[in-house]
Amino acid sequence: MTYYGPKELASAFRTVRKNTIQIAQDIPEEKYGFRPAPDTRTVAQTLAHIALVPRFNRELAKIQSFDGFDFPKFFAQMSADEAKPRTKAELIELVRTTGEDFAQWVEGLSEDYLAQVVTFPAGAQPPTRTRFDMLTSVKEHEMHHRGQLMLMERILGITPHLTRQMQERAAAMQQQAQRTQGA
Numbered sequence: 001m002t003y004y005g006p007k008e009l010a011s012a013f014r015t016v017r018k019n020t021i022q023i024a025q026d027i028p029e030e031k032y033g034f035r036p037a038p039d040t041r042t043v044a045q046t047l048a049h050i051a052l053v054p055r056f057n058r059e060l061a062k063i064q065s066f067d068g069f070d071f072p073k074f075f076a077q078m079s080a081d082e083a084k085p086r087t088k089a090e091l092i093e094l095v096r097t098t099g100e101d102f103a104q105w106v107e108g109l110s111e112d113y114l115a116q117v118v119t120f121p122a123g124a125q126p127p128t129r130t131r132f133d134m135l136t137s138v139k140e141h142e143m144h145h146r147g148q149l150m151l152m153e154r155i156l157g158i159t160p161h162l163t164r165q166m167q168e169r170a171a172a173m174q175q176q177a178q179r180t181q182g183a
Contacts, residue, residue: 046149047149
């Protein structure tokens, strides 16, 4: 069966991470403490969270079942790592390096590995997932938080880079149409 394999998964993840890095670069460092609402992450905390989440999937590579997995301990350590103070440059580098490390790891996975089934704790829905499905969730998770970052950009008066690019393409097409009509 031919499907989206490790190389494609790594490539798609790199594209998502590249866009996350661009957002991190576009937001001024003095705005990294911005929190859009109480009980939400700041820009800096969101970037740290995005950078560190792939670690969870690397940890999952070692297990076939979540039975006995110490979720509270793992997430307490993740939260502590996310909370460490970092400069804009440090956060961008963290996002970049953890992203590339993860993509390289994914690229090296076998088709057999991606097809493996992992059992979740009793009561979880679904009760099992393939490793492929679990790995695609890393990209989905990042896109979820990247959407939050793009909304933060808007609140801060910044037009997100993907919107700017779309506007530039639309303007170029409009100019081309006007030139064609005028000819």
